[in-house]
Amino acid sequence: MFTLVKNIAVIGAGPGGYVAAIRGAQLGANIYLIESGKQGIGGTCLNRGCIPTKTYFRNAEIMSTIKNSEEFGITVDGFHLDGKALQERKNKVVNQLKGGIESLIKSYDNIELISGKASIKDKNTIMVQCDNGEEREISVDNIVIATGSEPTMTETKGVDLEGVITSDDLLDMEEIPETLIVVGAGVIGVEFASIYNGLGSNVILLASRMLKNADMEVRKRITPYLKRQGIDVYMDIRAKEIIKEGDKLRVVAKYKTKDKEVEVVGDKVLIASGRGAVVEGLNLDGVGIEYTHKGIHVNDDFETNVEGIYAIGDVNDVGIQLAHVASSQGVYVMEKLMGIKPEINLDVYPNCVFCLPEVAHVGLTEEEAKEKGIEFKSSKFLFGANGKALTLGETDGFIKVLADENNKIIGVHIIGPHANDLIHEGALAIANELNVEHIAKTIHAHPTLSEAFAEATLGLNDQAIHMAKPRKRR
Known part of the structure; x- marks a missing residue:
């Protein structure tokens, strides 16, 4: 019996996209994996998220161990952190993993990796403005959007000031801020507060609530642990305004339940308010794909309202912004497209916070x-x-x-x-x-x-x- 080979375009080569591409190739599909040169293979997770932060987290663990070395009968004198060396190690880890993923992709003859910016012309056509200047039109049977997310800023007055940064900006800095103000206590905020405290910053954490999806007993316990490490934690509070004063930044914050304000001063202000879907340039409106600020709308099979076009990972409106969930969604979609009855349970997935x-x-x-x-x-x-x-x-x-x-x-x-x-x-x-x-x-x-x-x-x-x-x- 003759079986028609499917041609499938995957837009984005992060943990959702490249995993989907490999699974599709394993099942016999011809895959066009399209990734903009802006970020490269591995997406946010590898380049600006999971892996870079965990390399920093390891440094923070080591610093914490050294500070408490006398407990183990070891005396250490005169240690310091080299910010440039920290960056170099982070980049080395990222590049090694990136090279590994590229080798995996190249091992499949039925995956074509295309560097460029993709736009959806219709449900069976992708236009790619390649990084080498060439423009390509690719005909496919299905499209999988896996463009991920990016940091979002709050509407707080003064967020456009120099020194007010996102997690992307912080990971690119070689110097460790003397005082870092972190606005937001979700996973990103708590991780960076704990990591940079471990790296030697004086950290001030402004939180409307702590780790909102965690069990209440855990949420109550983490706050005193962070304070004991030396982090100044302000709970039930929102940043109202950021003001530039010389080379410092002053944040005015107001308590939600009482008529009282607090002012804190730091060298950098990290806005850790969340992440938004990356949809710019995809031509969603032109194709008629429904989306909101929460992401592209999908059904239980991660299919958009346009038949044959799917969206996986952070870019969809499922609301679970985790690399391992994106990968699972990618495998699910490819198996469905290739005639396998897949299973996925989005009620059961590990949530991990890399703090101390x-x-x-x-x-x-x-x-x-x-x-x-x-x-x-x-x-x-x-x-x-x-x-x-x-x-x-x-x-x-x-x-x-x-x-x-x-x-x-x-x-x-x-x-x-x-x-x-x-x-x-x-x-x-x-x-x-x-x-x-x-x-x-x-x-x-x-x-x-x-x-x-x-x-x-x-x-x-x-x-x-x-x-x-x-x-x-x-």
């Missing part, structure tokens, strides 16, 4: 379970009672596990050492509808941090070994 201590969660929070009317029980195990955490000198935090009335695990929330690695046992449990008994009969190695997850889970049935004997339930 780390924060991670998956599944339902206590607040969400209550809103849904789900009967649940929770159990918490403190890292202070875990042998490996004690040896690391990182005993702050806990692992909390939620289970429903049938003992099925429905939520896992971690604040503490290596939270972003530990969360995946919870993700695996929830995605596969495992219950407390499944975890109980899995032997966890000693001494490891993963024992804390086992203990927290066993605590749901009052079987935890390293917790005090539970009180009788009434």
Whole structure:
């Protein structure tokens, strides 16, 4: 039987686009992968997001360890951070990963990587203004938009002043600001506040609320941890105006629930208010694709209102701006287009915050379970009672596990050492509808941090070994 080979255009080579391209090629499609030279292979995640920030995060971890080295019987004198060397290491890591992805793409003869700016002429035609000056018209069966997102600025007066920056700007700086004011305490704001505090900046964090999607107990615990590190945290407050005073910036902020203002002064002001979809130049209006400031509207299959055109990752209006979710959406769309019945569960995906201590969660929070009317029980195990955490000198935090009335695990929330690695046992449990008994009969190695997850889970049935004997339930 003769099977017609599909031609599919993927616009954007970030973690959504390049993964979609590779999966489509594996399934036999001819792929045109189009990426503007402005950012290059890997998208925001590799060039200006996940990877650069995590290289900086590692530096902050090392700096924190050095500062506390006397706890381990080590005295260190006269250390300092070289901002230029920090940049060079970050660029080296990025370029190594970029080269690896390029090699992966080149290993597929049915992927053509095109450097240029793509515009959609109609549902079967892509126009590309190539970086080499050539203009190409490409005919395809389907189009996948994966152009990602970019930092957005608030409407605060003075955001256009010199020294008011985005996360992109901050990652390009070789110098570490003496005083950094961070506006916003979502994932981006908390990560940069913690990282730059670790790198030596005096950090001031202005937050209307802290990590809004995290479990309330985690949200309450992270604030004193950040303050203890030396970060000045102002909660329930909004930046009202930014004023330039010589080479400094003064931020006037107003509390939301009381008639009071606060003024803080710093060298740089980081606006960490979120990210918006990159749609400029795609000709969405010309093609009739529906979109808002939240992104391109898609259905459950990530298809736009124009048949045959899809949007994955940060650019769509699903509202989950995570690299691993973009990749999963890319695989889903390609499998659907190539006749495979795909599966994806956007209710279960790990959320990771790379701050000190780390924060991670998956599944339902206590607040969400209550809103849904789900009967649940929770159990918490403190890292202070875990042998490996004690040896690391990182005993702050806990692992909390939620289970429903049938003992099925429905939520896992971690604040503490290596939270972003530990969360995946919870993700695996929830995605596969495992219950407390499944975890109980899995032997966890000693001494490891993963024992804390086992203990927290066993605590749901009052079987935890390293917790005090539970009180009788009434």
